[in-house]
Amino acid sequence: MNAPRITSLADSAEVEQVRQQYTSELEQLALQVELMGVLVDENLQRMRTVLNAGDLNVAEEAIRTDDRIDAMNVSLMERSYELLRREAPVASDLRLIVSVLRVTAELERIGDLALRIAKLAPEHELLTRVPAAIDILETLAEHAVNQYRDALRAWSTLDLGLAEQVASEPEVAMASRHLVEALLAYEGPDAVVVALRTMVAGQALDRIADHSAVLGARVRYLITGDPDHLAAEVR
Amino acid sequence: MSPEIAAPNAEVVAPTTAPVSEAPSVVFDVRELDVYYGEFRAVRDVNLQVLQHEITAFIGPSGCGKSTVLRCFDRMNDLIESARVDGKILYHGIDLYDPRIDPVEVRKRIGMVFQKPNPFPKSIYDNIAFGPRLSGNKGNLDDIVEHALRRAALWDEVKDRLKKSAMGLSGGQQQRLCIARAIAVEPEVILMDEPCSALDPIATARIEDLMQELKSDYTIIIVTHNMQQAARVSDRTAFFTTEVNSESDTRTGVLVEFDSTDKIFSAPADERTENYVTGRFG
Numbered sequence: 001m002n003a004p005r006i007t008s009l010a011d012s013a014e015v016e017q018v019r020q021q022y023t024s025e026l027e028q029l030a031l032q033v034e035l036m037g038v039l040v041d042e043n044l045q046r047m048r049t050v051l052n053a054g055d056l057n058v059a060e061e062a063i064r065t066d067d068r069i070d071a072m073n074v075s076l077m078e079r080s081y082e083l084l085r086r087e088a089p090v091a092s093d094l095r096l097i098v099s100v101l102r103v104t105a106e107l108e109r110i111g112d113l114a115l116r117i118a119k120l121a122p123e124h125e126l127l128t129r130v131p132a133a134i135d136i137l138e139t140l141a142e143h144a145v146n147q148y149r150d151a152l153r154a155w156s157t158l159d160l161g162l163a164e165q166v167a168s169e170p171e172v173a174m175a176s177r178h179l180v181e182a183l184l185a186y187e188g189p190d191a192v193v194v195a196l197r198t199m200v201a202g203q204a205l206d207r208i209a210d211h212s213a214v215l216g217a218r219v220r221y222l223i224t225g226d227p228d229h230l231a232a233e234v235r
Numbered sequence: 236m237s238p239e240i241a242a243p244n245a246e247v248v249a250p251t252t253a254p255v256s257e258a259p260s261v262v263f264d265v266r267e268l269d270v271y272y273g274e275f276r277a278v279r280d281v282n283l284q285v286l287q288h289e290i291t292a293f294i295g296p297s298g299c300g301k302s303t304v305l306r307c308f309d310r311m312n313d314l315i316e317s318a319r320v321d322g323k324i325l326y327h328g329i330d331l332y333d334p335r336i337d338p339v340e341v342r343k344r345i346g347m348v349f350q351k352p353n354p355f356p357k358s359i360y361d362n363i364a365f366g367p368r369l370s371g372n373k374g375n376l377d378d379i380v381e382h383a384l385r386r387a388a389l390w391d392e393v394k395d396r397l398k399k400s401a402m403g404l405s406g407g408q409q410q411r412l413c414i415a416r417a418i419a420v421e422p423e424v425i426l427m428d429e430p431c432s433a434l435d436p437i438a439t440a441r442i443e444d445l446m447q448e449l450k451s452d453y454t455i456i457i458v459t460h461n462m463q464q465a466a467r468v469s470d471r472t473a474f475f476t477t478e479v480n481s482e483s484d485t486r487t488g489v490l491v492e493f494d495s496t497d498k499i500f501s502a503p504a505d506e507r508t509e510n511y512v513t514g515r516f517g
Contacts, residue, residue, distance in 0.1 A: 019514050088463055090500045093513045225502025 022087055026096055029079060030155075033100055033107075036072040037152040039065055040111045044145045044208070047114040051134070051141055051201065054124020062118035069111040076104045092225070099222040103155065103215060110148065110211045113204040126197050129190065132182035133198050136175055140205040143172050148208060151215035160223050166216025167232070171209060176202070259286040260327075262424060262454045263308060267322035270303050270312065277303050278488040281322070283473055285424075290446060290455045292465035292496065295475035295511070300488020301458045304475070305426055307331075308456065309345040310338040343370060346417030350429040352409035354401035354416075359384075359393050362401045362412055366420040379419055386452075387415035388445050407438025414445065418453075425449065427457040431464065443468050462512055465496065472499040474508045 046062040049055055080097050083089060089097055120127065128134050147169050154163040179202050183195040214233060221229040263285040270278040278300035285291050293301035303312070310331065312318040324331045331341060354362050363380040372379065380397070384390040389411045393404070401412055410430055417425055427446075431439040446455055446468050459465050465472050473493040477486045492499065492508045503509045510516045 018516065023515070090462070090466065090512050091503055091509050094501065 022083075025079075025083065026093060029076070029083070029100055030096065032072070032076055032079075033103055034152070034156045036069060036076065036104060036107050037155065039069050039072065040107050040114070041145075041149065041152065043069070043111055043114045043118070044148060047117045048138075048141050048145065050118045050121045050124065051127070051137055054121050054127075056121050059118045059121035062115055066111050066115045069108060073104050073108040076100060095222050095225055099218050102218050106211045106215050106218070110208050113208050113211070116204045117201050120197060120201060123197055126190065126194050127201065129188070129194050130182050130186045130198065133179055133186075133194075136179045136182065137198065137201050137205065140172055140175055140202065140209075144205045144208040144212065148212040148215075151212045151219070154216055154219045158219070158223055160220060163216045163219035163223065167213055167220055169209070169213055169216070171206070176206070259288065261285070262287050262327065264325040264328075265304075265323070266325070268304065268307065268324060269321040270300070270307060271317075271319040271321070272315065273317040275485060276487050278475075281490045283490065283493045285454060285456060286471070287454050288450055288452075289470040290450050290457060290468055292469035292472045293456065293458045293475060294460075294462055294465050294472060295488070295491075296477060296516070297460075298486055298488070299475035299477045301473075301475045302428055303488065304490075305428055305456060305458050308424065308426055309342050309347055311347065313338050343420055344422050345424040345426060346420065346422040348410070348413050348417055348425060348427045348430045351433050352406055352413050354404070354409050354412050356400065356402055358398045359401045359404070359412065360397040362416050363419045366416060370420055372420075383415040383419040384412075386418050386449065387411045388441065388448070389415055405438070407434050407441055410434060410438070410442060411445065414442075414449075418449075422453070424454045424456065427455065429458055429460060432460060439464070462500075462514075466500045469496045472496045474499060474503070474505075474511060476507055476511065 043062050043065050046058045046065070049058045050062075080100050083097055087093070127137065147166060150162055150169075151166045153159070154166055179198065183191075183198055186194060188194075217229065217233040221233065261284050263283075265281050265283050265285075268278070268281040269276055281300075281304055283291075293305060295301050306312050307320060307324055308326075308331075312320065320332055326341075326345075329336070355365060357365070360380055363383050364376050367374070367376060367379050381390060381394075384393060389408060392408060393412075401409065404412060410433075414425070414430075431442050434442065443464065446457070449455065457465075457469065471493065472495075474491045475488050476491050478489050479486055492503060492505045494504070498504075499508060500512055503512060
């Protein structure tokens with residue numbers, strides 16, 4: 001005699017899956033965050049173009065895109081609040097929605113920082129007066145954008161290993177000190193204004209990398225639900 | 236650059252909870268519990284511990300055996316001829332189903348509140364005094380009645396009409412009366428089988444508040460269909476589900492996961508729990 005087939009009621013065909021509308025709304029929400037992330041990525045690319053060539057048209061486009069990013073942030077916030085109010089979500093659903101709120105806030109912030117650099121376009125020439133400094137800025141930009149892209153990829157693939165890697169990415173070694181040293185070594189009547197603009201860009205790039213690390217930590221929490229991972233987000 | 240960036244390889248230390256000086260005592264220790272009705276096994280392999288001064292919630296779909304397990308704690312299943320229990324339920328280390336144990340004594344220590352308020356068709360006073368009278372309590376009955384009604388947060392509403400029929404109370408008041416009636420015999424444990432399912436939201440909130448007040452003196456186990464209620468009121472949650480045996484077309488309840496309520500509703504370990512608490516399967 002064969003062993004009887006035992007199935008959980010939850011697995012059996014007689015119980016149809018319920019709340020399909022809600023499920024698809026959650027899927028849409030996660031997807032919209034990814035789209036917002038892609039817009040931010042485009043602006044990061046524009047930021048690099050400005051750093052490299054000071055293109056004013058690119059800077060204008062970045063400003064327009066940032067408005068779209070902000071509008072998406074508001075819309076995703078509203079949808080998240082609506083789902084919280086209507087569905088009283090728990091477990092992974094709750095983690096997803098609170099993570100959407102956190103992630104969209106981080107994305108919006110990263111977008112603002114990218115814009116801050118893009119807006120330096122009219123003064124781009126100032127940034128190039130210290131060759132060592134612009135080299136460091138470009139290195140920082142590459143590092144920050146790579147880290148951001150990994151974070152976004154971790155969000156869309158829910159890759160725990162990648163999320164962990166992004167969350168614990170070390171900063172570019174000594175970059176901050178080297179930048180200051182390069183600026184201090186520069187002498188000229190415009191030394192102060194050059195140093196100020198360069199530091200604005202350097203700090204913004206640094207913050208972008210930092211916010212990307214928070215994204216990684218948040219994706220890790222979204223996947224594991226481990227309270228320790230929530231605590232690790234506070235840096 | 237900016238100081239708030241973590242240093243490479245910085246260890247982030249998560250806050251730890253302070254060590255508990257004294258572990259809470261175990262009221263019920265359920266081991267390998269199976270419940271049968273005749274040949275039919277209604278529930279299998281239940282293992283869990285109910286801790287003192289905690290609220291333990293049992294959740295799960297209809298027919299998952301949560302009420303059946305609840306009824307084992309006060310030996311209510313004895314009232315069903317064909318019911319049989321395998322495995323052990325230890326109450327403070329004593330086997331509840333030891334033949335030498337008197338079920339009436341068990342029910343004095345372990346009170347039950349049912350889904351539908353079921354006051355006796357007597358006065359409010361007599362409803363509360365019934366248990367103490369039956370058990371030959373020599374104390375002052377007036378004091379016992381007042382104390383029980385106060386503990387059940389009903390005293391102020393009924394103190395001027397104690398001799399009136401309990402049937403004239405609202406559903407929520409009747410349920411609190413039933414809780415007062417359970418308390419009057421000074422039990423240690425209160426079992427509640429969907430105590431709010433017949434009540435409106437305000438009456439439900441009152442009962443939930445009351446449960447929080449009562450848990451400092453009693454240990455409470457509640458069966459509920461309302462997952463938000465389990466999330467709101469309980470310290471620990473047990474999720475039961477139903478297994479279908481395709482050959483005999485019978486269903487057996489099984490305990491899937493038992494953990495802190497926080498864990499069950501934020502990051503449950505078992506996918507079946509996740510599917511149930513998120514409402515994916517009804």
